[in-house]
Amino acid sequence: MSTAIERHLYDVVVIGAGGAGLRAAIEARLAGKRTAIISKSLFGKAHTVMAEGGAAAAMGNANSRDNWMVHFRDTMRGGKFLNNFRMAELHAKEAPERIWELETYGALFDRTKDGKISQRNFGGHEYPRLAHVGDRTGLELIRTLQQKIVSLQQEDYAETGNYESRIRVFQETTVTELLLDGDRVAGAFGYYRESGEFVLFEAPAVVLATGGVGRSYKVTSNSWEYTGDGHALALRAGATLINMEFLQFHPTGMVWPPSVKGILVTESVRGDGGVLRNSEGKRFMFDYVPDVFRKQYAETEEEADRWYTDPDNNRRPPELLPRDEVARAINSEVKAGRGSPAGGVFLDIASRxxxxxxxxxxxxxxxxFKELADVDITKEPMEVGPTCHYVMGGVEVEPDTGAAFGRVQGLFAAGEVSGGMHGSNRLGGNSLSDLLVFGKRAGEHASAYVDTLPARPKPAKVDVAAAVEVALAPLVRTGGENPYTLQQDLQVVMGDLVGIIRREGELTDALKRLQELRVRVANVSSDGGRRYNPGWHLALDLRNMLVVSECTAKAALEREESRGGHTREDFPKMSPQWRRVNLVCSVDEAGEVHLDRKPVPRMRDELLSLFERSELTKYMTDEELSELEAE
Amino acid sequence: MKRHFRVWRGDASGGDLRDFDVEVNEGEVVLDIIHRLQATQTPDLACRWNCKAGKCGSCSMEINGKPRLGCMTRMSTFTEDETITITPIRTFPVIRDLVTDVSFNYEKARETPAFAPPPGLAPGEYRMQQVDVERSQEFRKCIECFLCQNTCHVIRDHDENKPAFSGPRNFIRAAELDMHPLDDRTDRKEFAQASQGLGYCNITKCCTEVCPEHIKITDNAIIPMKERVVDRRYDPLVWLGRKIFRRDQLESAENMAPSTTVGVAGTSGGTTLGASGVPHSSVRLPESAPIGPDGRMDVAELLAPQQGGLSPFGEDISFPLPPEYITYTHPERDKNQ
Structure with missing residues (x-):
């Protein structure tokens, strides 16, 4: 094996080939930029395929009263008002266009009777809002975007005789380092998983679309790819992460049997009538409706059951509370000894x-479930429990452009890897629409940024050499620790100590253990050569998982309240003071994580006026409220 | 409990089956075992996987010779003393261990013309009925695991056919676009025949059998396309008619006969002539889609007695037909011609 490095020149490099990455790449190519898409897996295998429920967009096809303002309100409520209001606003306004656009790429959504895109109910959404294709909406989205890219390549082929003249997909390629020229992005360095050979992309703009961080957790619905690569790349390039303490634990992941452990049972099971019961057979969600939601949710089983057929005159069943509430309720039931044999609760649709x-x-x-686990959901209830599913936190970005904050320029982020849009908790269905809205924006603004540059930044040779050395280290080292053992240990620390319910003592302990793990990860080694060696790949990913885990643990320790995807047992209440604070992580030259507090931007008045004052009192400080009064 | 596994290890230059004894717990699938192997015995064992939920189609492999997804093969489907042999999918070149070079499939996909949006319709103005989109939706369930491509005997062990043959995955793509209510191109079938090598397929249904999504590739995509692409000039019945009728008879015979398909459809067979001299035809009358009381087609193939929509040849026929069912006999050449 040589250390020869293959070089490529592009205008925009998109790291990640899920929904956000593909959408960004399409936009960059449409803007006339030479675009590379880098994917850790094969083209079209992205984690986006796992999204089942749908894509939220206020098209008003199912209920004409729906519009972007209602969607915006729902999103802010779901995120407990910590969302970046501008992102939530753009998202609600632009989602319908992005969905309709997919139809022109060939997507086939389920239809209403009058031939429009059908929309379904989902937790936290006031009206039926999720465009869907059965329960495989994510697959439809990926396939549609994949086929759009192929169609762009066909156009280029017709014009230039080369499919890859303007847009190229680098399959099974991992980026390990971003390269800078001063404060400007100059490229990305990585390796082909297949051959182990190194590759250098020289590009003035990089769009991160790498998804989430779930592989640091024991029970997760995420695939191996979710190792926080984009988060870590951004940190090391001088960008910042916000709200890393907010992780969404999907309330209903399978807990038994093991072959399906962590796999999600879509929320539409509950939207269509599925109910949660404890080991005593009690439908317990009625006991867990928080005050802020009391008015919108049914109080009796009878009313809840009527809602499925007559949603206009009845209130919603409490099974459709936002995800964090349902996850916490399940957790409380299990802790109280009323759980299922495998440590979950029962989700029953069979008897309904x-x-x-x-x-x-x-x-x-x-x-x-029939094929994977031999479980027939029409006959028996499922055993479900909270599963690490989504990270709300991520790269701190400028809302309109997706450009990363911090000292770096030319770095953009979209999708799960970016932070702010979902506040402390994401509503189901808002992820697929987020991908499209901000994927497009990131691609568009990355292209515009390239046009403003007087000269292309150049990556420094020493940086490339350093990146090579870091990448080869686990192979060169002998007798170090097994990467798989280290990953398991990390998962235990994060799952047990920085999981769904958090305490000060455990978080402090977690930080100490993460420091120990850091020393061990620095000494990881892997056998085998460079050709398709998963042990080596994991050894390199561990570094990213570790730094991102540290950010999560630090921020979780700092935020002394419970809100959305962050629950502190020692601070069980939501605090209006803390609503004004974003926690921002950065990494210094030595690789140490620093945490700063930053004010949450104040919502514009016309957006504030969409909420009733009585609702705002639940979230805002007296000071803020009297300010509002004064206006 | 420990179970015995044989796993192929090697690369393009060669390799062999290695023996492993691995712990197996209740409720696990083959991919769980591969992960345990990686974590405990062979950290560099190469294997693709992503979702571990049968949704991404990455972990295609051959388990005891059968093309399967590792994540969808429960250990409980084997007997306790059974040795489980895992090999890479055979139709594509090995990169390392269980990982193969599947770029063939992406190249062929790139040669298939993309969706052509209808001119004059702006985004948001698309109107389609559920019954109309469901036919294409069946094919859009495809997770691109390429097991159908792997099992197809046209290219399995026949690299020489690869340039001219796109394979079942791309046939259903062509069919999907053909059945798309708003696709603006009208030559999908002709393209499949002329450029994808549809003619190589002799409908042995192996692709349908291995499809983890239970897409009826043969019945609902390939056969309908073949059926409609068969021009009269290729139809042996019509060819026969040309030989035995005078030209003035021929016109009416051609006009009267329903579209004739012979061989695979044949029950009564068309070679017997009726009193009028017009060939009988047993061609199935057109059937409408099975619509439920709610005005929608059943989405789930699992609900119906069979998967997907109905076969154009009736539900009681399976392929290949036994030779005695095929009434077509090849005509003797007229020596005077």
Missing amino acids: MPAEQIIRRLPSMHHQ
């Missing part, structure tokens, strides 16, 4: 509707 109706409404759910 006839088998054929279940199969028709939830075909791939039924199919998946």
Whole structure:
């Protein structure tokens, strides 16, 4: 094996080939930029395929009263008012256009009777809002974007005789380092997983679209790719992360049998009538409706059951509370000793509707459990519990452009890797629309940024040499620790000490253990050569997982309140003071994580006026409220 | 409990089956075992995987010779003393261990013309009925695991056919676009025949059998496309008609006969002639889609007695047909011609 480095020149390099990455790449190519898409997996295998429920967009097809303002309100409520209001606003306004655009790429959503895109109910959304394709919406989205890229390549082929003249997908390629020229992005360095050979992309603009961090947790619905690469690359390049303490634990992941552990049971099971019961058979969610939601949710089983057929005259069943509330409720039931044998609760749809109706409404759910676990959801209840699912925190970005804050220029982020949009908790269905809205914006603004540059930044030779050395270290070292053992240890620390319910003592302990792990990870080694060696790949990913985990633990220790995806047992209440604070992480030259407090931007008045004052009192400080009064 | 596994290890230059004894717990799938192997015995064992939920189609492999997804193969489907042999999918060149070079599939996909948006319709103005999109939606369930491509005997062990043959995955893509209510191109079938090598397929249904999404590749995509692409000039019945009728008879015979498909469809067979001299045809009458009381088609193939929509040849026929069912006999050449 040589240390020869293959070089490529591009205008925009998109790291990540999920929904956000592909959408950004399409936009960059449409803006006339030479674009590279870098994917850790094969083209079209991205984690986006796991999204089942749908993409939220206020098109008003199912209920004409829906509009972007209602969607904006729901998003802010779901995120407990910590969202970056501008992102939530852009998202709500632009999501319908982005969905309609997919139809022109060939997407086939389920339809309403009058031939429009059908929309379904989902937790936290006031009206039926999720455009969907059965329960495989994520797959439809990825395939559509993938095929759009192919169609752009065909156009380029017709014009230039080369499919890859303007947009190229680098499959099974991992980026390990971003390269800078001063404070400007100059490129990305990585390796082909297949051959282990190194590759250098020289590009003035990089869009991060690498997804989340779930692989640092024991029970997770995320795939191996979710190692926080983008988060770590951004940190090391001088950008900042916000709100890393907010992780969404999907309330209903399978806990039994092991072959499906962590796999999600889509929220539409509850939207369509599924209910949660404890080991005593009690439908316990009625006991867990928080005050802020009391008015919108049913108080009796009878009213809740009527809602499925008559949503206009009845209040919603409490099973459809936002995800964090449901996850906490399940956690409390299990801790109180009323859990299922495998440590979850029961999700029952079998006794609620006839088998054929279940199969028709939830075909791939039924199919998946039948094939993967030999569980028939039309006959028996499922055993479910909270699963690490999504990280709300991420790269701190400028809302309109997706450009990363911090000292670096030319770095953009979109999708799960970016932070702010979802506040402390993401509503189901807002992820797929987030990908499209901010993927497009990031691609567009990365291209515009390239045009403003007087000269292309150049990566420094020493930086490349350093990156090579770091990448080869685990292979060169002998007798170091096994990467798989280290990953398991990290998962234990994060799962047990920085999990769904957090305490000061445990968080301090976690930080100490993460420091110990850091020493051990610095000494990791892997056998085998460079050719498709998963042990080596994991050894390199560990470094990223570790620094991102440290940010999460630090921020979780700092934020002394409970809000959305962050629950402190020692501070169980939501605090209006803390709502004004974003926690921002950065990394210094020595690789140490620093945490700063930054004020949450104040919402514009016309947006504030969308909320009733009585609602704002639940979130805002007296000081803020009297300010409002004065106006 | 420890179970015995044989896993192929090696690369393009060669390799062999290695023996492993691995702990297996209740409720696990083959991919769980591969992960345990990586974590405990062979950290560099190469294997693709992503979602571990049968949704991404990455972990395609051959388990005891059968093309399968590792994440969808439960250990409980094997007997306790059974040795489980895991090999890479065979149709594509090995990179390392269980990882193969599947770029063939992406190249072929790139040669298939993309969706052509209808001119004059702005985004947001698309109107389609559920029954109309469901036919294409069946094919859009494809997770691109390429097991159909792997099992297809046209290219399995026949590299020489690869340049001319796109494979089942791309046939359903062509069919999907053909059935798309708003696709602006009208030559999808002709393209499949002329450029994708649809003619190589002799409908042995192996692709349908291995599809983890239970897409009825053969019945719902390939056969309908073949059926409609078969021009009269290729139809042996019509060819026969040309030989035995005078030209003035021929016109009416051609006009009267329903579209004739012979061989695979044949029950009564068209070679017997009726009193009028017009060939009988047993061609199935057109059937409408099975619509439920709610005005929608069943989305779930699992609900119906069979997967997907109905076969154009009726539900009681499976392929290949036994030879005695095929009434077509090859005509003798007229020596005077």
